[in-house]
Amino acid sequence: MAGVVLGAPLAALADWGQFQGTGSHDGISDGPSAPLGVAWTNEDIELEGPDIAGGLSSPVIAEDGTIVVVSPTAVLGFDGAEGSEVFSADRDLGPSTQPAIGDGADGPIVVYTEGSGGDGPVVAGSASPTPSPAEQDADVIDSHVNAVDLASGRPAWGSPVQLEDVVRTPVAADETAAYVGDAGGRVTVVELASGDVRWTAALGTPISGAITLDAGRALVTTLGGREEPSEIVALDAEDGDELWRASAEDASNLVTTPVVVDGRILTLDAFGGVLAFDAEDGRFLWRTEVVNPLAPRQPFLLREAGAPAPVSSDGEVFAVDVTGRVYAFDADTGAELWDHALNAVSQSSPPLLTDDHVLVPTDAGTVYAVDRRSGHLVW
Numbered sequence: 001m002a003g004v005v006l007g008a009p010l011a012a013l014a015d016w017g018q019f020q021g022t023g024s025h026d027g028i029s030d031g032p033s034a035p036l037g038v039a040w041t042n043e044d045i046e047l048e049g050p051d052i053a054g055g056l057s058s059p060v061i062a063e064d065g066t067i068v069v070v071s072p073t074a075v076l077g078f079d080g081a082e083g084s085e086v087f088s089a090d091r092d093l094g095p096s097t098q099p100a101i102g103d104g105a106d107g108p109i110v111v112y113t114e115g116s117g118g119d120g121p122v123v124a125g126s127a128s129p130t131p132s133p134a135e136q137d138a139d140v141i142d143s144h145v146n147a148v149d150l151a152s153g154r155p156a157w158g159s160p161v162q163l164e165d166v167v168r169t170p171v172a173a174d175e176t177a178a179y180v181g182d183a184g185g186r187v188t189v190v191e192l193a194s195g196d197v198r199w200t201a202a203l204g205t206p207i208s209g210a211i212t213l214d215a216g217r218a219l220v221t222t223l224g225g226r227e228e229p230s231e232i233v234a235l236d237a238e239d240g241d242e243l244w245r246a247s248a249e250d251a252s253n254l255v256t257t258p259v260v261v262d263g264r265i266l267t268l269d270a271f272g273g274v275l276a277f278d279a280e281d282g283r284f285l286w287r288t289e290v291v292n293p294l295a296p297r298q299p300f301l302l303r304e305a306g307a308p309a310p311v312s313s314d315g316e317v318f319a320v321d322v323t324g325r326v327y328a329f330d331a332d333t334g335a336e337l338w339d340h341a342l343n344a345v346s347q348s349s350p351p352l353l354t355d356d357h358v359l360v361p362t363d364a365g366t367v368y369a370v371d372r373r374s375g376h377l378v379w
Contacts, residue, residue, distance in 0.1 A: 016061040017101035019170035020309060020350060023213030024260040027311030033356040034369035034379040040083040048073050054096035058170075058349060060110075062101050062150055068110050070096050075112055075148055087153030092116075092144065098170035098210075100178060101150065105193040108150040111178040113167035114160070115143040143167060145180050145190050157195025163188060170210040170257075174237070179218055181207030187220055187235065199240035204228055209257030209309060212265075214279060217243060219258045221267055230254040232265060232277060246282030248275055255300055261312040264331060268300040268310060274319055274329055286334035294323045301347065308346070311353040316372065318358050322347050326358055326370050338375030342368050 020027040047055065048071075057070040065080030073093050077086035092114040099112035144160035145167075165184035172179040177198055178190045185205045189198040205222045208230075212219040217234050224230030230253045234243040252271040259266040264285065265277040272292070276285040292299050299321035300308060310319040316337065317329040324342035329335065344362040352359040357369040357378065369379040 015063065016059075017063075018060055018172055019058070019098050019100075019210040019257065020259070020311070020352075023172060023174050025172075025210060025212050025257050025309060026259055026261045026313065026353075027309070027350060028313050028353045031354060033354045034359070036367070036379075042078060042083040042085075044085075045071070045076065047071050057096040057098045060099055060101050062108055064108075066150060068099060068101065068150070070099055070112050072096055075099065075110060075153070077110070077150065077153060087148070087151070089148045089153040089155075091146070092142070094143065094166065095168045097167055100171040100173040102173040102178060102192040103175065104147065104149070104156045106149070106156075109147045109156040109192065110150055111145065111147045111171050111173060111190070111192070113143065113145055113163075113171060113180060115163075116166050141165060143182065145171075145178065145188065147178075147192075147195065159195070161188065161190050161195060161197060169207060172211045172213055174213045177237070179211040179213065181211050181220060183207075185222065187211060187218065187240070189218070189237075189240065198238075201235055201240045201242070203233055205230075208253075208255050212258045212260055213237065214260040219260065219265065221254045221256065221258050223253050223255070230269070232258050232267065232282060234282060244282045246277045246284065248273075248277075248284045248287055251275055251287060256309040259309050259312060261317075262315070262331065264312075266310045266312055266317055268308070268319060270298045270300060272299040272321070274310065274317065274327070274334065276317075276331070276334060288329055288334035288336060290319075290321060290325075290327055290336075290339070292321055292323060292325050294325075295321055298322070299325075309350050311351055311358070313353055318351060318353065318372070320346050320351050320358075320360055324360065324362055324368075326351070326360060326375070328358075328372070328375060340370050340375045340377060342370075342377070344368070 067078045075089045094114045094116045143163040146160040147156040165182040180188045185203045187201045205225045205228045208221040220233045232246045251269045256268045272290045273287045275287045315331045324344040324346040327339045328337040346362045349361040360368045
C-alpha cells in the first residue's frame with residue numbers, strides 16, 4: 001500500500017484535523033491550487049490482518065504537518081515533509097474510518113474507532129436499519145473509541161470507550177470532545193482530555209457520515225428505515241438533548257454528512273437530490289435533482305468511510321456523483337450552474353475546494369482540478 005502527498009508548502013497541509021477539514025465539514029482548503037506535483041510517496045506501508053480490503057483511511061493532518069491514517073489494524077503517523085513514519089499504534093481489526101485530531105490533556109491526540117460488529121455494510125436505498133444489539137449476538141460486538149498521543153503513538157486514555165455497534169463513518173471533534181455515530185444509530189460523545197463519556201443518544205436508524213459540529217450543536221444525518229424517515233437531527237453538544245429534526249418530503253435516504261456553510265445545511269440523497277436546510281432551525285429550503293444517464297437510479301451512494309459529501313463556498317455548492325460527474329449549484333436557490341463529466345469513477349473520496357478549483361480524487365488514483373466558475377477542466 002502506498003501513501004502519496006501532492007506537492008505543497010508544509011504550512012498548506014495544516015488545519016485538516018478531521019473529515020473535510022473542520023467540524024462544519026465544508027471541505028474548503030487554503031492550500032495551493034493546481035497544477036500540483038507529487039512531493040513524496042511512501043511505498044512501505046504494510047496492511048496486515050485477515051481482511052485488508054479497507055485499505056487506508058483518508059488522512060488527517062495536524063498543525064505540525066504530521067499526517068495520520070488508519071489501516072485495518074493500525075493507526076499510522078507520517079512526517080508531512082518527507083513521508084517517514086513518526087509512529088505506529090496497534091488497532092483492533094475494523095473498518096478503516098477516518099480519525100480526528102483533538103486537544104488531549106497533554107497535547108494533541110488522535111481519536112479513532114476500532115473493532116467490528118457482525119453485520120455487513122448498510123446499502124443505501126435498502127432502508128434497512130442495522131439490527132439492535134438485542135437482536136445480535138453480543139459476543140460479536142467489540143467496538144471502541146480510542147486515542148493515542150500524536151507525537152508518540154502511546155495510549156492517551158486509561159482505556160478505550162466501549163461501543164454497542166461497529167463504526168463505519170469518520171470521527172468528528174471540537175475543542176473538548178470527540179463525536180462518533182455507529183451503525184446502530186447511536187451517538188457517543190467522549191471527553192478528549194479524559195476519555196470519559198459525556199453523553200450518548202439513540203436515534204433509531206444508521207447514521208450517514210460524520211457528525212457535524214456547529215453553534216453548540218451536533219448535527220446528525222440518519223439514513224432512515226422501513227418505518228423511520230431519513231432526517232437531520234440537531235442535538236445539544238453539551239448534554240445530547242434533542243433540539244429539532246429536519247426532513248424533506250420528496251427526498252430519499254440522506255446519505256452524507258450534513259455540511260454547514262453560510263447558514264445552510266447541505267446534504268445529498270441517494271436518488272440524486274442535493275438538499276439545503278436552514279442551519280438555525282432545520283427549515284427545508286430547496287432540493288435539486290441531478291440527471292445523469294450513466295447513473296439513472298442512485299447518483300449518490302452511501303459510502304460510509306468515504307462519504308461523498310458536498311462542499312460549498314462563496315454562494316456555490318459543489319457535488320460529485322459516483323461516475324465522476326461534477327456539479328455546481330447556486331446556494332440560494334439550488335439552480336444548477338454547470339456540470340462536467342470527468343469520465344472517471346469517483347466513489348471513495350469527497351471533493352476538496354480551493355480558491356480556484358474543485359479537486360476531485362478518482363478511484364483510479366488520478367486527481368482532477370475543475371475551475372469553480374466555468375466548470376472547465378484545467379488540470
